Amino acid sequence: MLRRRSFWIAAAAVAYTAFAALRASGGQGPAWLALLGLPALLALGFRWVERPPRGEDRIEPAARSAAAVCLTGAAMLAAARSGPRGLALIALGNLGAAAASMAALVGLARIAGLGGLLEPPPSTRRLDAAAFASLFWTVAVALPAISAVAPARTAELDPLLVDYATSAASLGSLTVTLVAIARVRIARRLELGVADRVEAALLLSATALAVGLSAAFVGVAPPESILPVTSAAAAVCVAFCTVAADAAHVSRALRLTLAIAALATPPALLAVYVVHGAPRGDLGLRGAPQSSVGVAVFSACALCAIAGLAAPALARRFAPEGARWLGAFDAATRAAMNPEPEAALETALAALREASDQGATGQTPPALYLLSPPERVTVDRAGYAHTEAAAVPARLIELCQAEPERVLRVEAAEAVEVRRPEVRPLLGWLGERDIGVVALVNDAEGPIGALAIPRGRRTAPMTLEEVSGLRAVADRLGAVIAVSAMLSGSRGREVAARREAEERAREIDRLERALALSAGRFRAIAALLSRPARAAAYSPAARTALEELERLGAAGGPVALLTSPGIDAVAWGAVVHLASPRARAGGPLAIVDGAAPVPEGYAQAFAQARGASAAREDAAARPGADETPPALALWRDPDSSPIEAAKGGTLLVLDAQALPAEVQSYLAAALPDDVGLVVAVPQPPAALAATGQMNERLADRLGARAVALPPLSARAEDLRALALDHLARIGVRLRGRPFGLDLRALQAVLDHPWPGNDAEMGAVLLRAALVAEGDVIGEKDLAAIGFTPQPAPPDRAEIGRSAARRARRRRAEKAG
Template sequence: MWRERSLWVAMAAVLYVAVAALRAAPNAPIVWTSLVVGPLCLILGFRAVASPAYGVDRIEPAARSAARVTVAGLAIALVGDLAPVGPAFQAAKTLGVALACPAGLVALVRVSSLGGIAASQRRVRYEAAVLCAVMWTVALGLTGARVMAPHRLASLDPVIIDYAVVAASLASIGITLVAAFQLYVQRRFELGVAERAAAALWLAVLCLALGVFAALLSVASPERSVQDAALATALCVGASSISQQPTRISRILRTAVAVTMLCAPLVCVAVVVAYKAPTHAGLILFVVTIAAASMGLLTPKVAHRLAPERGVWLRVLDDAIVAAKEPDPRQAVIAVLIVIRDGLSADPDAGALHRIATSDRLVVDRAGYLHTESAQFPQRLVEIAEQEPERVLSTETLRYIRVQRPAVRELVGWLDARAAGATALVFDEEVCVGALVWPAAGRTAPLAYEEVVLLRRLADHLG
């Protein structure tokens, strides 16, 4: 990290703004903190977006470079915000946001999948980032011109410049929403992409909502609150785009949405009441703190309900993994199939464990007895599933690509005839010995990566 030229270029820009702020107000304590906060934010941010020292890096270098620009913009904007009030430091903050917002969109369009049959080579389009950059160029040009040539803009109302900043901020958030939604729709079947795109989309919505509410409730001026919301959106989008753990991103997103749903209305009401009765601000703060803590206890339950299929599949998968830990292999298979049948309310023969060597499958009847039925598992399905990152294949993924690959249509028909939603290969060491056919239970949405990982763990316990 220390050998990267981009770090030192960004560090020079941050220190330049911090030193200028220090010269403008040498006696202000908050200005002195910018000398520490700015470089520290830059170093921590560059370390967070750096490539992992071990393991496979599935993130494109262009996405990491864009994330570094986002971090640099954040550091510059933060130092400019801590500086004394003035046109020059407002221009510095606008420069930071103008760097961060298009860079976040570049990182978003460079999101890479974890592989699999649905992954494809797509042409990267930068229209969203270019449009966002154009919007910020106008706002940055006005704020910069007020500093560089104040005599030429003497007749221009400063409110016009604030309007330009607000318009650029709202436009960048809107462009981010459209780009994230488009990415989700086009690539939701690629492993790891749907979680990142959904996180970028919903975190942008949350940032926009918080910025608008802050402006409406007079917590901050509109130009500042909306500009901060745009900066937060760019940071969230950049972080989501380069995350190597889509499951963690999904959990963080659900938690953030749950906290916002539970606590945001309470905080908004508290702000309004505090403005109406400022003499009781202490009591209001105490009540809001207790109420927010109580709401926080409900966050895990609400977040679980926000999971795919309202968390039913995740709960059933967790229960099935526990059931698969039975010491007796036969009892483990029975327990797993019963949990799947009862948890998903599926048909008794919907979930089954296929054994490739003996060409049969194990099913559980309604009374809980294990039966062996003759069944041939398609070898082509095994070959395709082995190419998946977790060796778990979703039926909806096959259905999605059957237009481009007509050879998989027969496999889709075979899975539909058995009401299968996913197939997880079972291995004994490195040899595929079977496959767990997971029932669809009426689901038509693609599997989330979190569910794929749990299916892999379940299949490993059965192996």
């Protein structure tokens, strides 16, 4: 540093100003201290701002040079103030304040980012703010300088103009500095490290301005004396923020400084006000001014001491929005020090989970994504780890490697998604999982995983301090995973698994295509079965039943279909299945007829799976044990159980009340969560349970989720369409063309109550089609098969009302 010519030039300027102050003071006063001490302090400042001899330097050389000029200007101002007030010293002091202010603005425009996705906008690197501030200081420096060099030319000028120019230049440069900092803060708020520096510069400059104005207001010093000092102090704060080696240290220093300023400034200013006002009697203390001054100074000192003690606690209050994560990262890092790798991983994720639950309940927990094998590790609230298969996009790993601290923030990716289209799919992947930040986990050989932290309700960008803490956690987890893999030999198994995966990739693709085709067939079969229910659903009763069944199917719970004789319950059960999430996932629809002796479709599989000899061997192996009923054994057998056949789909049980009681109980207890249950029963489950026709456990499982299927008597609007649909299918099947109905036959169909519902209508129309000679079925064809419309049965309420009227009439006749 001592070999640099720039330092000696700066030291000479400071020494010259201090010598001028010493000469003006007659060789006495603090100018000696300025002449001897300020060059030494300047040497320390230059040493602090110079490039470190080792390690990576992320500070631009222009910013370091601007910080050195800023320190030189502040030292010149301090040297000028060490002597008596004069025009020459005022000019030198203003020159130093001007150099400090403009150098701070230059350094602000040269703040270097840490790289990654975000790049500084060109507008933030312009030096227009420094040029504009120089206009204020040109007048403030030139006016006293000309007055000192050529007093005859400026004799007619008012001396107050120098003071006004100095105050105006100080306030103008401070205003320009605050505006420039605010502009950089808005444009670069998402850049890691830059946001911390600019935020600290803005708050420190605002604090310096507030303290300076307050000091001038209470009379500590005249505005023309205190405002240049305030401007230089703000410039030094900006320079400190721009060239500090670690932006996280800047944030911590900012919080502590703000805490001290908030606590100590009011009592200090109050003491100054008392000290200045007591001797003049402005405070009404004429009787004992000296004692009042002493009490005020002592109280101010005591309050400042208390403020120093309370400052750390208050500084924590100034922490950013995500400050809770700082403690969580520290706790996770300490937890990962556990010598047991799996215990260390669980405790570290549990610490992160606790901080996540404090931010917003019910959100996605922090997760560790492993690359090989592709797994996702999370920890529940009880502290137990859960592992599931999950893959991380390869592009996400690449972006994390290029980001500062190997940490990718969602807000940074969102800021560049317009000009970088390859980021958009990753944002979709991260948004689906509510991930706010991803840290790359490395071992000695390269990336092995990614640590994902949820976004939750957070709105403020992540600070460098938090990112550094997350990086420490990720590094520690990388060491834990590497140790675990080395101890268990999992890396060898991973390599073998990769080879096997590559060999079987084609087989996996083939099976996936086969599964997709199978899922399509399942949906097609269910859609075919549901056609009779949807063919002519125009009446309010049919539409209401369809909508209710689709809603219950989408909810995924069990559904009870209340059927009347002749209604096609399979079609309505297929509607429930198609509306469920299981059908969209390709699950099957398994149908069991409870009224059959053995469920159709499973008897042959059951006989082949077990056989008579196997059943005898099982019974002989368990002497004295109760023999399992054959029906219940069928449902328990994994090879022939209808429950196994319905895995991942829906189980439709027709006439569930006809199943044996033990089968009903087993069905209610053993049905897994991935199987939907639909039962067709003639009465509500509670009523069947009350009469003993249904097991209470199954009735409780079904609950109140029952839907009454509308009979044909309640679907007057649908009869014409249903009849034509039946005749169309019958005609195509018999003669290759659809049948029709004449008006009289159609009226007969509409007038009939159809107590047998769909089954009766299909049978009647089929018989009429068999005897019909033409393509149109008439009234004579219906008469030929013995079909005559029957009047609808009277309503029970109407019957009751008629009986009541007859009873009243008889009582009236007897009374008469």
